[in-house]
Each structure stands twice: as C-alpha cells, then as structure tokens.
Amino acid sequence: MSTSQRKIEHMKLCAERPVESRSVSAGFNDVTLVHRALPEIKMDDIDMSMELFGKRLKVPFLIASITGGHPDTMPVNAALAQAAEAMGVGIGVGSQRAAIEDPSQEPSFRVVRDEAPNAFIYGNVGAAQIQEYGIEKIETLVEMLDADAMAIHLNFLQEAIQPEGDRDASGCLEAIREICSLNLPIIIKETGAGISREDALLLKDAGVSAIDVGGVGGTSWSGVEVYRATDSADTSSKMLGELFWDFGIPTAASIIECKVSLPIIATGGIRTGLDIAKSISLGACAASAALPFVGPALEGGDAVAARLGQMIDELKITMFLCGCKDIESLRQFAPVVTGHTLEYLTQRGFGIKDIELRSDAL
Numbered sequence: 109m110s111t112s113q114r115k116i117e118h119m120k121l122c123a124e125r126p127v128e129s130r131s132v133s134a135g136f137n138d139v140t141l142v143h144r145a146l147p148e149i150k151m152d153d154i155d156m157s158m159e160l161f162g163k164r165l166k167v168p169f170l171i172a173s174i175t176g177g178h179p180d181t182m183p184v185n186a187a188l189a190q191a192a193e194a195m196g197v198g199i200g201v202g203s204q205r206a207a208i209e210d211p212s213q214e215p216s217f218r219v220v221r222d223e224a225p226n227a228f229i230y231g232n233v234g235a236a237q238i239q240e241y242g243i244e245k246i247e248t249l250v251e252m253l254d255a256d257a258m259a260i261h262l263n264f265l266q267e268a269i270q271p272e273g274d275r276d277a278s279g280c281l282e283a284i285r286e287i288c289s290l291n292l293p294i295i296i297k298e299t300g301a302g303i304s305r306e307d308a309l310l311l312k313d314a315g316v317s318a319i320d321v322g323g324v325g326g327t328s329w330s331g332v333e334v335y336r337a338t339d340s341a342d343t344s345s346k347m348l349g350e351l352f353w354d355f356g357i358p359t360a361a362s363i364i365e366c367k368v369s370l371p372i373i374a375t376g377g378i379r380t381g382l383d384i385a386k387s388i389s390l391g392a393c394a395a396s397a398a399l400p401f402v403g404p405a406l407e408g409g410d411a412v413a414a415r416l417g418q419m420i421d422e423l424k425i426t427m428f429l430c431g432c433k434d435i436e437s438l439r440q441f442a443p444v445v446t447g448h449t450l451e452y453l454t455q456r457g458f459g460i461k462d463i464e465l466r467s468d469a470l
Contacts, residue, residue, distance in 0.1 A: 111206040112213055114272075116178040118332060123402045127331045130353055134325020134377025135360030138449035139386040141441065147431035154427050155434040156420070157196075160394060161257055161293045161317070163228040166196025167420050168435055169384060170396035171412075172320075172375050173232045173259065173297070174405070175216075177206025182216040188401060189223035190409030195416045198228035200259055200396070204249045205237055214252055221254050223409075230295060231255040235262050236274040239283040246287055257293035259320065260284060265301045265355060266329035269348045271337075281314055288315035298322030300329050300376060302357025305456070308366040318371040320396070323359030325377025327399045330355065360445075361452050363390045367465050381422025388435065389443040391465065 121127060158168045171188050175181040185201065192199040201220055207213045220229055231249045238246065238260060250258055262280075267273035288294050296303075296311050297320035303311075308319055334349035336342075357365060359376035366372050371394075374387035378397040387395045400419075404411035432438040442464045445453070453463070 111209050112178045115175060115202060115206055116180050117336065119175045119181060119184065119402065121332050121335050122327060122399060123406060125335050127327050127335075128399065129325050129328050129377070130331075132324050132354040132358060134323060134383070135358040135449040136325075136377065136383050136386050138445055138447035139360055139390065140444040140446070141386060141389060141426065141430050142444065143429055144431035147428055149428065149431060149433045151424065151428040153433065154424055156423060156427070158394065158435045160198060160228050163198075163256055165198055165228060165394070167423065168388060168394040169416075169419070170198035170200060170228070170373065170394060171401055172396040172398035173200040173202050173261070174398045174402060175202040176204065177202060177213045177216055179213075179216065182219055184405045185216060186219045186223050187405045187407075187409040187412050189220040189227070191401075191412035191416055192227045193224035194409070194413050195420065197416060198230070198394075198396075199224060200230045201232050201253065203261065204231055204233050204252065207252065208241060208245060208249070217252055228256050229253050230257040230259050232259045232261060232297070234274075235260050235280045235284065236264075236267060236276065238287055239279055243287065243290065246290065250290075250292060255292070257295055257317070258287070258290070259295040259297040260287065261297045261299050262303075262322075263299040263329060265352060266299065266333060269330055269333045269345055269352060271342060271345055281310055284311070284316065285314040288317075293317035295320055295373065297373075297375070300324060300327055301355060302359065302362035302376070303366055304357060304362075305365045305368070308368045308370070312368045312370055316370065318373060319366045320373040320375050321359060321362035321366055323362040323376035324354055324356040325359045326375065326397065328353050358449065358452070360386070360390060360449050363387060363392050364453055364458055364462055365456070367391050367462065381419045381424070382426050384419065384423050385426040385430070385438060386443060388438045389441045390463070393439075
C-alpha cells in the first residue's frame with residue numbers, strides 16, 4: 109500500500125472508530141490545581157498569549173499533526189488551517205513523507221500555509237526517514253510550508269506493529285543531531301508512547317529545540333493498526349496491536365520525565381482547557397491535540413474553530429479559578445499530583461521538587 113493511501117486510511121479510522129487509549133489514562137485525573145476562592149483578578153483581563161519560537165500565539169495550544177498526502181485530505185487541512193488562523197493557535201501537518209514519494213501530493217500540505225498565512229506552522233517527517241532523505245530533502249519540506257519549525261516524529265511502536273513498518277531505529281539519534289544543524293527549530297515528537305528522561309537527555313545533547321512528549325492517553329496508533337489488521341484479516345498484526353494498545357508513558361508523567369531545560373509540548377489525551385492548564389502547571393510551555401478536531405474538520409473550518417473556542421473558554425475559566433492572570437503565572441502554579449502518576453514518578457526516582465521544577469521558557 110502506498111504512503112498516500114495509508115494516510116487517508118488512517119484519517120478515516122480515527123474519524124470512525126474508537127482509537128483512544130483503553131485502560132491507561134493520560135494521568136490528568138491525578139493532577140489537582142489548587143482552587144483560589146479569592147482569585148483577585150478580572151477574568152476578562154486574563155492574557156493567554158505566549159511566544160513560540162518568535163511567533164505570538166493567542167493561546168498556548170497547537171492543532172497537532174493530523175493529515176496530508178492524499179487529495180481527500182486537502183479540505184481537511186484547509187479547515188484546520190482556517191481555524192488555526194482565526195483562533196490564533198499553532199498547527200502541524202501530518203507526515204510529509206507522502207509528498208516526497210509523490211510530489212503531486214504537495215498541495216495537500218501547502219494549503220495549510222495558504223489558509224493560515226500568519227500562524228505558527230510546523231512540518232513533520234519520521235525519524236526513520238530522515239537518514240534516507242538527508243538535509244536537502246528536509247529543507248524542501250520546510251519550504252513546502254514556509255514552516256516555522258520542523259517536527260521529527262518518533263513512532264517506532266506503530267512501525268513495529270505495522271506490516272509495512274520501518275523497524276530500523278539504528279542511527280536515528282545521529283541523524284537527528286545532523287538535522288539540528290539547520291537554522292530552524294527542531295521539535296522531537298512522540299506519537300503516543302511518551303518520552304523518558306533517558307531519551308530526553310539524549311535529545312537535548314543532540315541539539316533539539318523542544319520535545320513534544322506525545323504520551324499515552326490519547327490516540328493509540330497501535331489501536332489504529334488493530335483496525336487495519338482486522339480489515340485485512342492479518343491476525344498476527346491484530347494480536348500485536350491489541351497487546352501494545354496502551355504501551356508507553358502517560359502524558360502527565362512524561363512531562364515530568366522531559367524536564368531537561370528544554371521547552372515541552374504536552375500531547376496525548378488533551379481534551380479540555382483544564383487539561384491544557386494542568387499540562388502547563390506540570391511544566392509544559394504549550395499543549396496540543398489532534399483527535400478532537402478530526403470530526404469537526406470533516407465539517408469545515410467553523411466547526412474546528414467552535415471546538416477550539418470551547419477549549420479556550422475552559423482554559424480561561426481554569427486560570428481565573430487559580431488566580432493566574434497570564435500563562436507565566438500558570439507556569440509557576442504548583443499542582444498537586446497523586447494516584448498512579450505519583451506512584452509512577454516515585455518509582456522512577458522523581459520527587460516533589462521535580463514536579464515543581466519549571467522548564468525553560470521559549
């Protein structure tokens with residue numbers, strides 16, 4: 109199956125089937141923000157804006173990589189980009205690998221910049237591909253979007269289960285180090301299994317600009333592969349996908365794991381403005397999500413904007429109830445962590461000081 113065809117198949121499965129984590133949550137239920145009964149601020153004056161690699165966002169949020177690479181994905185990316193531009197949030201595209209393999213697919217990615225001329229936009233390609241493509245091809249992907257940053261995604265769990273997956277992870281770190289020589293922010297992005305402290309330190313040493321934790325609790329790409337395997341009667345891949353459906357590090361814990369003096373983006377199970385606020389209080393500079401916008405994007409830009417507006421309202425209310433007048437105040441707001449997340453972090457050797465430690469601002 110071509111990369112292009114696989115992309116449209118993935119999007120349809122995410123829109124039509126239950127693909128989220130089953131038995132493991134993102135961990136935000138274990139995070140409590142201490143209520144301030146006397147917030148002493150005016151809710152309408154709350155400033156949710158922040159700067160991301162030199163660009164101002166109205167809200168510390170990005171529409172995470174969803175799609176591109178097939179003609180049917182073009183209206184979807186257009187709708188997402190229209191909403192990002194209107195609401196002042198960032199946006200990423202799906203893997204641009206399909207456009208390298210077939211340049212006729214480039215318009216499905218270019219439409220994002222066309223519809224969002226002022227937005228923060230990041231490109232996207234897999235770590236398994238950058239060794240093959242080299243810096244020149246990556247520069248082509250950047251030019252395709254006039255991108256403000258480039259995300260290199262890590263999806264080896266999905267690759268291991270996918271029949272056509274790339275299972276050679278050797279040399280990826282050195283390839284990432286080479287890509288970091290570009291005069292462009294490089295974001296390393298997991299896709300649903302989280303990033304550990306050990307790998308965060310390796311990535312920092314390689315020179316990456318930011319880490320997107322992509323933790324367990326949102327879309328399970330192992331789960332997506334279960335449906336693909338079921339439809340193709342691939343029993344072996346289906347069993348593997350079921351076994352590893354919830355494998356990895358939950359998002360809340362992965363944020364703490366990745367506090368290595370790099371900006372952190374929290375992805376994985378972000379569904380409300382309260383989740384965004386909890387992520388930032390844990391140490392993220394911004395949050396992102398993809399699945400909540402797949403269905404609305406099939407309806408159009410207004411539907412995506414409405415879903416974004418709901419999350420933004422929820423974030424503002426949360427900040428008001430915590431007495432946080434701006435995002436920097438929220439970053440300094442120490443949360444209470446209990447339950448499975450605290451147990452996980454304790455066994456990993458993290459303490460209260462690690463939870464309260466603020467990561468570097470952008």
